[in-house]
Amino acid sequence: MTRPLKLTAQLLALGAVLGLLALLVWRVTHQTHAPKVGAAAPGFTLARLTGTGSLDLAALKGKPVVLNFWASWCGPCKSEARVLEQAFQRYRKQGVAFVGVDFHDVAGDARRFVSVHGLTFPMVQDGSGDVTSGRYGVSQVPETYVVGRTGKIVMHIAGPITSPSFAGEFRRAVAVALRS
Amino acid sequence: MIVRVLAVAAAALALAGPAAACAHPKTSLSYLEGQIMCPTCHTTLDQSDAAAAQQIKREIAKRIGQCWSTKQIEDELVGNFGQGILAAPPHKGFDLLAWWLPLGSVIGGAGLLALGVWRWSRTRESDAQEPAELDPETERQVDEALARLD
Numbered sequence: 001m002t003r004p005l006k007l008t009a010q011l012l013a014l015g016a017v018l019g020l021l022a023l024l025v026w027r028v029t030h031q032t033h034a035p036k037v038g039a040a041a042p043g044f045t046l047a048r049l050t051g052t053g054s055l056d057l058a059a060l061k062g063k064p065v066v067l068n069f070w071a072s073w074c075g076p077c078k079s080e081a082r083v084l085e086q087a088f089q090r091y092r093k094q095g096v097a098f099v100g101v102d103f104h105d106v107a108g109d110a111r112r113f114v115s116v117h118g119l120t121f122p123m124v125q126d127g128s129g130d131v132t133s134g135r136y137g138v139s140q141v142p143e144t145y146v147v148g149r150t151g152k153i154v155m156h157i158a159g160p161i162t163s164p165s166f167a168g169e170f171r172r173a174v175a176v177a178l179r180s
Numbered sequence: 181m182i183v184r185v186l187a188v189a190a191a192a193l194a195l196a197g198p199a200a201a202c203a204h205p206k207t208s209l210s211y212l213e214g215q216i217m218c219p220t221c222h223t224t225l226d227q228s229d230a231a232a233a234q235q236i237k238r239e240i241a242k243r244i245g246q247c248w249s250t251k252q253i254e255d256e257l258v259g260n261f262g263q264g265i266l267a268a269p270p271h272k273g274f275d276l277l278a279w280w281l282p283l284g285s286v287i288g289g290a291g292l293l294a295l296g297v298w299r300w301s302r303t304r305e306s307d308a309q310e311p312a313e314l315d316p317e318t319e320r321q322v323d324e325a326l327a328r329l330d
Binding site: 109 | 219220231232234235236239260261262263264292295296299
């Protein structure tokens with residue numbers, strides 16, 4: 001192989017290796033992690049699942065917010081739904097807002113889920129998962145974030161709030177959010 | 181009696197389900213399972229048994245039963261889940277790179293290889309055709325030896 005040709009081939013190989021390395025670095029630096037307790041809750045505007053229009057999380061600033069990520073295909077979400085609705089009915093009088101974020105779900109099935117379980121708090125749809133996995137680092141539903149009046153995260157529950165280990169924690173978190 | 185007959189007819193219709201609604205489906209579940217991604221496991225539907233994948237398969241089957249075309253079903257899924265639900269990137273904009281870059285790389289690589297082989301074979305040919313040159317001292321010695329033979 002002649003020298004210029006050899007040099008071109010070497011440069012191309014080097015370029016390919018550098019390209020792959022850049023992709024790896026990009027992937028590692030762009031991995032999303034769940035926001036930490038004490039950090040500001042990532043903002044979002046998502047279309048409402050039931051009804052029209054959208055819901056902006058920023059519009060709820062000043063109120064404690066319970067942000068629940070769920071999907072109609074998720075088994076534990078079914079058992080959690082009733083408890084969440086009861087919690088909503090109990091805490092709404094104290095000014096706590098509840099928002100359900102439907103994740104990677106068929107809209108028709110999600111609406112049926114809301115209707116079957118009699119959920120009355122606002123629901124938004126995140127079909128692409130950009131907010132749920134992209135900003136909140138959620139990969140498995142259900143997960144719940146409790147956000148204080150200042151917009152800072154008070155607690156993150158990775159699992160159903162109905163599980164014995166989380167039930168007390170959820171109540172405490174809402175109490176902290178109300179005081180915040 | 182009439183009520184019973186009507187009830188049986190209604191049940192039969194319900195059980196016949198979507199298949200009866202569309203005599204000539206425009207696409208198939210097995211085809212679309214290879215074209216649509218499972219949003220939670222990042223594989224195509226045909227490689228996934230995840231709950232989310234099962235739900236989308238049911239939705240696709242329902243739409244096929246309603247005589248929807250591949251494009252209609254894909255459009256609905258993209259509207260619901262975003263562009264990432266499609267296994268293949270669209271043939272437009274920046275996503276075109278995903279189609280043309282591998283092809284360009286293969287063609288470019290093959291071209292470089294062909295050029296290399298061609299240059300190498302030419303070098304070998306010229307090496308074989310050109311007689312080896314002798315340095316002046318050796319040439320003088322050969323001439324002397326030939327002269328002695330004469």
